[in-house]
Amino acid sequence: MQGVILHGGQGTRLRPLTHTGPKQLIKIAGKPVSQWVLEQLRDSGIHDIIIILGDNNPNKVVEYYGDGSSFGVNITYVYQGKARGLADAVYKVKDLITDDKFLVYLGDNIVPYDRFPSFLSFKGSASILLAKVDNPNRFGVAVIKDGKVVKLVEKPKEKISDLALVGVYAFTKEIFDVIENLKPSWRGELEITDAIQGLIDRGREVDYRIIDGWWKDTGTPKDILEANSFLLDRYAERKIEGEVRESSVDGRVVIEEGALVENSTIRGPAFIGKGSKIVNSYIGPFTSIGDNCEVKNSEIEYSVILDNVKVDGVSMMDSLIGNNSSVVKGKRWVKLIIGENSRVEI
Missing domain, CATH: 2.160.10.10 (Hexapeptide repeat proteins)
Known part of the structure; x- marks a missing residue:
């Protein structure tokens, strides 16, 4: 079972903290954000980890995690280089995925979810984690109809759903075929929401789970403080x-x-x-x-x-x-x- 941790992005909302290194290495409750992610995957039985590196001092990531042995996992590194969207980052691991299904987790998210093995037992071509939010224009959102995911939109200008993608995905290898034919969005990026929408447009099933309670995209100083508070309180x-x-x-x-x-x-x-x-x-x-x-x-x-x-x-x-x-x-x-x-x- 393989897990992919995305470790790119410029962290613009956290500057100047991220001028000299990736936001995922900011420590909260004693550990870098991405270490909380890595250990969560490890404790769920996922020990084969691929870390996708961005262009913001990626050597710091390699120096910190090494081959993963000190964390009880095996780590392979892939360089995305200049950020071109989450779908582009996922496509970089195409030749490294050996299992039928694999997990993708954004390295700057904290999601208190511990059922990843069952999450990977989905039917269809993908599965996504969702959570209800008050500000869906900040996230990619999913529209659910009759118990099925029918549409995904990245940062919608109008409210079409309050179910946000929380940064944890599971895919089959078919996702790579869809990404190959994606066109950049208005942001100039290959969006993961467009890739999943491509599966839906092909008639493929996209499973989903809705999580209850707290989760956090640690993209701003306020988010960092809230995540630190939550992790200290819980762990x-x-x-x-x-x-x-x-x-x-x-x-x-x-x-x-x-x-x-x-x-x-x-x-x-x-x-x-x-x-x-x-x-x-x-x-x-x-x-x-x-x-x-x-x-x-x-x-x-x-x-x-x-x-x-x-x-x-x-x-x-x-x-x-x-x-x-x-x-x-x-x-x-x-x-x-x-x-x-x-x-x-x-």
């Missing part, structure tokens, strides 16, 4: 591997090996990464602190702090701070979105 367990001195650690808090918490209060769910130091500070619920960070004399709530960040004398909430940045000498609560290698004095 965080109390695990103290670092050193705690004269501090209060309440609830489901992860403090990784090599981290130090001194004269501070940590209230879970929260995550403190390896080698980080939290001194004279308060870390509130739904906050993730990356590896090798230094937080002093500060208060942080509902935020994501990436790796190698220095925070000193600042109170912040609803904030997303990029790698290798520093935020110092603040006296008020602020809301920040800061890219990599930045310094902000407040």
Whole structure:
């Protein structure tokens, strides 16, 4: 059973965080977004993984995941190069698919769904995961009639359905034949919705499942913060591997090996990464602190702090701070979105 993780895209809505690397490697709740995807597939019994790389520093992806052995999977990499749409990315794996059916998962999505083996047992030529949304113009949507998928439209200007494609698909190899004959959309891309519509136009059956509850396309800073909150709330367990001195650690808090918490209060769910130091500070619920960070004399709530960040004398909430940045000498609560290698004095 093979799974394909799409790891391309420019991440324009997350700039400047994505100027130096792909959005799928942004850490939430202690792991890159795409690692949550990869481990979800692995835990569902899918160990043969193909990662499709884009042109935004793809070497970072290869360096992080390697051959996949440290994650319990086997990884093959395919370079899409310049983004030409999801259907184009899927077509890149044509010669690597050996099974009759295969799974495609967008690497920047978080979908709490654990029945992938049954999802792959569909009849027909494809299967899609759907969820009801309030803003269907942001997504590809599916029109269902008499229990069948009859139409798909990418980011419709008018509301024709509230069922959005959540970024998880299953296909037979017939999808490659359809993609070969696709024409670019008005966006200049080969749309996956058009490819699935091509199957329908051929008279093929497209199965679907509607998921209940939360899911997230982590395309904006607000999405990143919400996904971090959800994952901490759902998966965080109390695990103290670092050193705690004269501090209060309440609830489901992860403090990784090599981290130090001194004269501070940590209230879970929260995550403190390896080698980080939290001194004279308060870390509130739904906050993730990356590896090798230094937080002093500060208060942080509902935020994501990436790796190698220095925070000193600042109170912040609803904030997303990029790698290798520093935020110092603040006296008020602020809301920040800061890219990599930045310094902000407040």
